[in-house]
Amino acid sequence: MAKNGLTLAKNLLLIGGSAGSLEVILQFLPFIQLGPDLAIVMVLHRKAGDDSPLVELLTFRTHTPVKEAEEKEPVNGGVIYVAPADYHLLVERNLTFSLDFSEKVNYSRPSIDLTFQTAAEAPFTKLTCLLLSGANEDGSAGVEAVKLAGGTFAVQDPSTAEVFFMPQKAINRVKPDFLLKPKDMSDFINSLNS
Amino acid sequence: MDISAIHDEDVEILLNDVFELYGYDFTEYSKASIKRRINRLFTLDKFPSFAELRYKVINDPNYLKRFIEEITVNVTEMFRDPSFYRVLREEVLPALGTYPFIRIWHAGCSTGEEVYSMAILLKEANLYHKSLLYATDINPSVVEKARNGIFPMGMMKQYSENYIASGGKKDFSSYYSANYDLAKFDESLKQKMIFATHNLVSDSSFNEFQLIICRNVLIYFDRNLQTTVFDLFNESLENLGFLALGSKESIRFSPIAKNFKQIQREKIWRKTV
Secondary structure, three states: OOOOOOOEOOEEEEEEEOOOHHHHHHHHHHHOOOOOOEEEEEEEOOOOOOHHHHHHHHHOOOOOOEEEOOOOOEOEOOOEEEOOOOOEEEEOOOOEEEEEOOOOEOOEOOOHHHHHHHHHOOOOOEEEEEEOOOOOOOOHHHHHHHHHOOOEEEEEOHHHOOOOHHHHHHHHHOOOOEEEOHHHHHHHHHHOOO | OOOOOOOHHHHHHHHHHHHHHHOOOOOOEOHHHHHHHHHHHHHHOOOOOHHHHHHHHHHOHHHHHHHHHHHOOOOOOOOOOHHHHHHHHHHHHHHHOOOOOEEEEEEOOOOOHHHHHHHHHHHHOOOHHHEEEEEEEOOHHHHHHHHHOEEEHHHHHHHHHHHHHOOOOOOHHHHEEEEOOEEEEOHHHOOOEEEEEOOOOOOOOOOOEEEEEEOOOHHHEOHHHHHHHHHHHHHHEEEEEEEEEOOOOOOOOOHHHHHEEEOOOOOEEEEOO
């Protein structure tokens, strides 16, 4: 166990979103509880240089620690990590984060695909991804990687999304295990603790 | 689960080949990032199998150039993170101005956008005439681009906004001449620049500097390699010299941290011992 009482996450929930996703997150965030084995990594598209307001905004809505993921930092359970603006966030096999300032992917940095694809290759016991509202194709390839690696794919019901394009694109490519309305998301996430 | 076309074991084999045959050591780079770059190159160049990629790398020294260029990241901008440049202007350059002669090292300069940004700062602080800017990178081809000082015209609007946000008072377009979709930076900015290839992993210190700038390079290195490079920087910095890193990089976890003091909240540290 590390000095701060945290241990490496056994299970990971990846959340990806773009336009219209923040409202959904702010809605379910107050109701989620993270056990010591589960970590959440959020990859949200936004303007470069906008990061600390997002972490602050999320922190106000939850008792669970929220922080920007730092390079080489271990992926600990009980923590919500946010990908920094204008960097790609990668998950290493040894369950640490790496940052990468390479070309945009799907016009996006951070790219949801990149985080999902690298997390899919890391040795989590249980890996789940949740793709939310967005106007971009990012996320589809990532979701496919998560499924290939034996993970679970949950998606916001496009009919409830402010912008249906991103979840619908992913659904067209991969059959989802769970189609969720925003009001059902906190129960779903809390169930991942068990 | 390894779902990539090029697997972890392949990456290891290939990086060992490149080290043994050519002396470039990528084995201490962050694994996920280098693996992704190799997979990206594999797709870009349409190799039918790992064996073919390996054959090409081993037998074609010209392809090696492309390999190095593509697996390293060469994305950079002028005046990226304007607040960083503002602190350079307001805190670092006045300190450097007290020296009779200023030596600056841009380690991992990529295509040179940051070197030209620095040259503009030095000009505006009236320090350029007594400065030397060493710009190095592992890739010969990006060093060549840096030497040319020609950047895409399409980026100039963004760079001009960055420049103004960093405290720039001039008309940014006065620093380049536009030629169709290219912006050629003024020759006078180049007078004090020295370009060379240098590999942070294997090459040693080559001078003493008052300022070393190395931004978004160390994020690709594992902790051990970061420590080695920090030692190299420490050795290459004069006492009271400055070390500037990328916005998500820190010397916090390195043994040299105790000899450095951070300047404001920017990723700039001053050597105090």
